[in-house]
Amino acid sequence: MAVIEKETLGFQAEVKQLLHLMIHSLYSNKEIFLRELISNASDAADKLRFEAINNGALFENDPDLKITVTFDKDARTITISDNGIGMSRDEAIAHLGTIAKSGTKEFFSRLSGDQQKDAALIGQFGVGFYSGFIVADEITVETRRAGLPADQGVRWESGGQGDFTVENIDKPARGTDITLHLREGEEDFLSSWRLKSIIRKYSDHISLPILMQKEEWDAEKKENVIQDELETVNQASALWTRSKSDITPEQYVEFYKHVSHDFEAPLAYTHNRVEGRSEYTQLLYVPARAPFDLWDRNKRGGIRLYVKRVFIMDDAEQLMPVYLRFVKGVIDSADLPLNVSREILQESRDVRVIREGSTKRVLGLLEELANGDEQEQKDKYATFWKEFGQVLKEGIGEDQGNKERIAKLLRFASTHNDSDAQTVSFTDYIGRMKEGQDKIYYVAADNTTAARNSPHLEIFRKKGVEVLLMTDRVDEWMLSFLHDVDGKELVSVAKGDLDLGKMEDETEKKKHEETETQYKDLVEKMKTALSDKAKDVRITFRLTESPACLVADEHELSSNLLRMLKAAGQNAPDSKPILEINPDHPLVQRLKYEDARFGDWAHILFDQATLAEGGNLVDPASFVKRLNEMLLAAK
Numbered sequence: 001m002a003v004i005e006k007e008t009l010g011f012q013a014e015v016k017q018l019l020h021l022m023i024h025s026l027y028s029n030k031e032i033f034l035r036e037l038i039s040n041a042s043d044a045a046d047k048l049r050f051e052a053i054n055n056g057a058l059f060e061n062d063p064d065l066k067i068t069v070t071f072d073k074d075a076r077t078i079t080i081s082d083n084g085i086g087m088s089r090d091e092a093i094a095h096l097g098t099i100a101k102s103g104t105k106e107f108f109s110r111l112s113g114d115q116q117k118d119a120a121l122i123g124q125f126g127v128g129f130y131s132g133f134i135v136a137d138e139i140t141v142e143t144r145r146a147g148l149p150a151d152q153g154v155r156w157e158s159g160g161q162g163d164f165t166v167e168n169i170d171k172p173a174r175g176t177d178i179t180l181h182l183r184e185g186e187e188d189f190l191s192s193w194r195l196k197s198i199i200r201k202y203s204d205h206i207s208l209p210i211l212m213q214k215e216e217w218d219a220e221k222k223e224n225v226i227q228d229e230l231e232t233v234n235q236a237s238a239l240w241t242r243s244k245s246d247i248t249p250e251q252y253v254e255f256y257k258h259v260s261h262d263f264e265a266p267l268a269y270t271h272n273r274v275e276g277r278s279e280y281t282q283l284l285y286v287p288a289r290a291p292f293d294l295w296d297r298n299k300r301g302g303i304r305l306y307v308k309r310v311f312i313m314d315d316a317e318q319l320m321p322v323y324l325r326f327v328k329g330v331i332d333s334a335d336l337p338l339n340v341s342r343e344i345l346q347e348s349r350d351v352r353v354i355r356e357g358s359t360k361r362v363l364g365l366l367e368e369l370a371n372g373d374e375q376e377q378k379d380k381y382a383t384f385w386k387e388f389g390q391v392l393k394e395g396i397g398e399d400q401g402n403k404e405r406i407a408k409l410l411r412f413a414s415t416h417n418d419s420d421a422q423t424v425s426f427t428d429y430i431g432r433m434k435e436g437q438d439k440i441y442y443v444a445a446d447n448t449t450a451a452r453n454s455p456h457l458e459i460f461r462k463k464g465v466e467v468l469l470m471t472d473r474v475d476e477w478m479l480s481f482l483h484d485v486d487g488k489e490l491v492s493v494a495k496g497d498l499d500l501g502k503m504e505d506e507t508e509k510k511k512h513e514e515t516e517t518q519y520k521d522l523v524e525k526m527k528t529a530l531s532d533k534a535k536d537v538r539i540t541f542r543l544t545e546s547p548a549c550l551v552a553d554e555h556e557l558s559s560n561l562l563r564m565l566k567a568a569g570q571n572a573p574d575s576k577p578i579l580e581i582n583p584d585h586p587l588v589q590r591l592k593y594e595d596a597r598f599g600d601w602a603h604i605l606f607d608q609a610t611l612a613e614g615g616n617l618v619d620p621a622s623f624v625k626r627l628n629e630m631l632l633a634a635k
């Protein structure tokens, strides 16, 4: 091949920013660099094993995959070597000079300059290879991609400032050696004991052997790494294949960090082997924090698929439904063929069985937290709900089979308390239902303040009936799939004719009928005056303080949903609302005797009701003009 000279290239701007931030905010947790580099080495071995399924020659007669960690006190270096897939020149430039991760833009936009907060964000984003620069002021990577000839090795070097160099070298052994030239003051790491204890702490779960030199080496040994002088410092078996009783909680946590690239411990996990019709092992985790790309529904995989312990793919999205896209972990199938592709996964019956089983497992895990008696479980569920509740709601529409289980996991803000936190479940609500109440009431609005101030709530407040506040964007979409819970119909307080069922007694009903007759003429007159705005006008008993409110017809989209659709630039059908007026309000009573200005009054009532529920007026200027005229007329 044509010899390419050594070239100097600049880091992508984001890499420079990340490096700077990392060095300044992760110094209190320096040792994680080793975990990150070992994690990459292990991934590189997984990738080689996978590619070798169809091309055994890639093993180059060296099939025993391993990671070796050595150090040199005099040269002040630590080297992490693997005989995994390695990198070509182009790959080294792309992978070690840019960040090609989803959520990158979001991550940078959230940085605040506050070191503590940013350190947490970096941890969440994942630092990977670049974390080497926390302890090193120079990193040399020597690598050769499996299958390329020995003269196509690559040396990548950088001081972690603005640029790096790449040049071709001879590298007889495939794989990657990463040498860290330690910064002044970091000599602590040049100790066999220290390195071993870090590896045991963070990387014991790695399924390949991690070898370390037993003691300090003299010059001769350094020249030629002698295998006999190396010892394996980890258990070197895939964690999920071990029996639960042999795995410590710390090991579960570290394994999570390896598969998820998260710095924080997970909220909960479930590990089990399924035998019978379908045979697989699952180790699934619920993270404690939403990733930056949670809302990217295309980037949804957190599951690594293995077949009989051989890594097959990352992000195996077919193994989890979209609404559980935050779940991370490993699924190891004994039934799938090793050469399984994403296309085959899509059609496979085995995959369907695994997805159904895993979904049930995750829902079970969430139920354990949600229904747990201990405070720790309650706190964890609250965290889960805050981070992932909105995504879980998608499941109501997407997973008919588990709809009832998911509904029980939902949490809402409610008029039962003054908090905006979503803590009330349907079960809580049903347990507090009033005598004679047979429906679950909710109000949908843009935010909890608007929801609480909705005039539609007045009668509910008066009667002491709880109303759930639906303020998340997905709520109304979700509710179009959820009509009842435990046989109790879900009813919007702003839709259809108000039906309080048995909560209204006979005397009340009779009184209402009489009032309706009294107001018949007024209602007709208003219908004519507002024919271009309102679909209908009617008397209501749902208001106690406000003169009027708008409601949507039973089967039409609510005005809140229409507003959201329009704001999102979607085609929303133009449907007129129904105006309901409160016969007990002095303004409405006065209208009975109004003649000259009747039309103006009617319009003002209608516009007011629109404003009260957070809507926009079609013709605000006319509203203001009418209002001013009224104010002037009032002496």
Ligand SMILES: Nc1ncnc2c1ncn2[C@@H]1O[C@H](COP(=O)(O)OP(=O)(O)OP(=O)(O)O)[C@@H](O)[C@H]1O
Pocket (backbone or CB within 6 Å): 040, 041, 044, 082, 084, 085, 086, 087, 095, 096, 125, 126, 127, 128, 129, 130, 176, 261
């Ligand atoms: N030892 C290695 N062998 C082969 N390729 C490697 C090795 N280390 C890193 N790479 C390549 O460099 C890429 C970038 O690594 P880096 O650790 O920065 O990110 P990552 O592993 O993709 O994700 P994260 O930052 O979340 O750890 C890897 O995806 C991989 O392609």
